Amino acid sequence: QKEVEQNSGPLSVPEGAIASLNCTYSDRGSQSFFWYRQYSGKSPELIMSIYSNGDKEDGRFTAQLNKASQYVSLLIRDSQPSDSATYLCAVKKGNNRLAFGKGNQVVVIP
Amino acid sequence: EAQVTQNPRYLITVTGKKLTVTCSQNMNHEYMSWYRQDPGLGLRQIYYSMNVEVTDKGDVPEGYKVSRKEKRNFPLILESPSPNQTSLYFCASSLTPTRYGYTFGSGTRLTVV
Numbered sequence: 001q002k003e004v005e006q007n008s009g010p011l012s013v014p015e016g017a018i019a020s021l022n023c024t025y026s027d028r029g030s031q032s033f034f035w036y037r038q039y040s041g042k043s044p045e046l047i048m049s050i051y052s053n054g055d056k057e058d059g060r061f062t063a064q065l066n067k068a069s070q071y072v073s074l075l076i077r078d079s080q081p082s083d084s085a086t087y088l089c090a091v092k093k094g095n096n097r098l099a100f101g102k103g104n105q106v107v108v109i110p
Numbered sequence: 111e112a113q114v115t116q117n118p119r120y121l122i123t124v125t126g127k128k129l130t131v132t133c134s135q136n137m138n139h140e141y142m143s144w145y146r147q148d149p150g151l152g153l154r155q156i157y158y159s160m161n162v163e164v165t166d167k168g169d170v171p172e173g174y175k176v177s178r179k180e181k182r183n184f185p186l187i188l189e190s191p192s193p194n195q196t197s198l199y200f201c202a203s204s205l206t207p208t209r210y211g212y213t214f215g216s217g218t219r220l221t222v223v
Binding site: 044045092 | 153
């Protein structure tokens with residue numbers, strides 16, 4: 001099993017709808033989880049971090065963590081065309097390292 | 111402005127010609143790291159550094175060298191580049207990656223012909 005998996009293909013959502021992204025991880029001992037946004041041709045930008053089970057909200061973004069099931073998700077409410085990007089999930093590995101998933105592309109259709 | 115600065119942004123070189131990609135951060139971060147990003151493979155860590163003179167291999171260190179002689183600088187060295195090192199490279203820094211995540215530089219697109 002890969003360290004961090006993001007299996008969904010490109011996600012197309014209408015403007016104003018909710019975009020839902022999922023990420024699973026293999027290390028049951030992982031404690032820190034991050035979501036990055038990467039626009040085409042740009043560098044990854046940290047948008048959310050979560051460390052405890054449950055939901056964490058920041059503006060239109062909500063991160064959800066379920067350690068028992070080893071998944072973390074990201075919800076984007078009221079999706080805007082500016083949300084069109086690739087979203088990367090990252091999970092803490094040992095020795096202060098981060099492992100990244102391959103990313104999910106989100107396309108918001110006006 | 112707090113930032114991670116990489117140079118150059120674009121580089122085309124020939125196989126075997128040694129090159130260095132520079133990285134500098136102005137945030138007094140302890141941790142610095144190099145990643146490469148390839149289509150279908152995502153971001154993979156090459157090397158990372160926990161402090162001055164302390165470095166360790168990431169997931170794909172073969173063919174690369176790094177040094178951390180000063181806290182702010184973390185250059186990536188390709189002693190003998192090969193075409194399979196054609197990639198998009200990112201330098202990143204953090205106070206504590208597992209708490210704050212990484213701040214990434216703008217990237218260096220390297221082509222080895």
